[in-house]
Amino acid sequence: MKRIYMDNNATTAVRPEVMEAMLPFYKEHFGNPSSVHWAGRETGAALEAAREKVAKLINCAPAEVVFTSCGSEGDNLAIKGVADAYRDRGNHIITTAVEHPAVLNSCKYLEKHGFEVTYLPVDGHGMLDVSSLEAAITDKTILISVMWANNETGTLFPIEKIGAVARKHKICFHTDAVQAIGRVPVDVDAAQVDLLAISGHKIGAPKGVGALYVRKGVRLTPLVHGGHQERNRRAGTHNLPGIVGLGVACELADADLRNTAQRLSAMRDRLEQGLLAAIPESQVNGHPTMRLPNTLNISFNYIEGEAVLLFLDMQGIAASSGSACMSDLEGQSHVIDAMGVDPMMANSAIRFGLGYDNTEADVDQVLEILPNIVKKLRDMSPFYHERDAAKATANS
């Protein structure tokens, strides 16, 4: 059985070039970059080279890159760090209802400590209305945190417009760009972003490394106190192999962003159209055009998503229902829920996240297998058998 991995929004394989670049930093070049001796100097140079590569991908100065352990740490550092540093100016934060738990739970934590948070709604495509964002600003607002792309649906938010609003009102703007990096162009200057979180393992670097862009002049209270690493913004000995890997992954992403995006979106579109054509009463969740090139979130009415995933898994296909971080919890995805999707449709949502390693043959395989799975489950579903009666009542 050929195994197919289509869950690249959850995590990606480490790219071979990244692996290659990292290996010497485990044994040959193991020095602590904070040390003054030859061993430290050697790795110190590699650390700064990686910083430059990350900076180049998002168009900022290397000094504005803070290495972290993951995207969640970046989001936490940005939100709690700004909240603490700007407390003298106000206690109001604006975010959206569809953020990653790293953002939502950071905001909930701050609410317990005297901050007020506005969670903006989204429309049926998961899209945010910028004018309602602007309307939510008060003279106490110190931070706007809006993700670049949604992890579950791939919907892309109008980051440049939000950046312009934030700049106009002189409010810090943080964006969780974990899903966007390496998939769409990300330019912190053009978007007028002040803080931006990156995660290594979503772009072919290993798990356990990430970065936070912090615009020069933005005040930030660190989460991790200790040594002077990262200009006092994040203490702790550097995960040097991981950081080197992140640098190479950013370099690769920069070099082939357009080609990869085109290739993935062509495959994704074929998968999407094939499934919609083969499976009646199915629907795509997310924005029709403003969407990540690799992401497809699709629902098949009358059946339940976990059952679909299990059948896919038994045939070697790895996909996900909603966010991987939520899969052991009961109930619906907060993202699909916020979009107002009909609950039965929402319950069957399956996410495919295509990546570098996927091929046309993978898409063919899913197109061959999935319609049969849906048929088998619908044959078991009481709702499916009653749907004609249900439709008749609805129409009468």
Added chain:
Amino acid sequence: MYSDKVIDHFTNPRNVGEIENADGVGEKVSSSCGDRMKVFLKVENDIIEDVKFQTYGCGAAIASSSMMSELVIGKTLQQALDLTNDQVADALGGLPAPKLHCSNLAADALHEAIKNYQETNA
């Protein structure tokens, strides 16, 4: 995360379907997840001759329905009424804790069907 038995019953569920002119029909909707199970019975001389089910739910819910049907075919109504949710889960080789509620659907829907039979044949 699931036992081999769960996977077996999920992949090849026994007794899926509907009984025309069933002697008893019952259903249960899970209050925690909204999943739903419908059970049809054929009863003769107090013995459950046949059970069929339709389930809208997760892997554990589908496997539980299938297992429940196997456990009660050929049993007396009283024996079927005595079947507990735990017994269904045990027969499946256990379920992960967050999935225990799924097996509740099976015995509960069965008991509803028996109640329906008893009411219409009282």
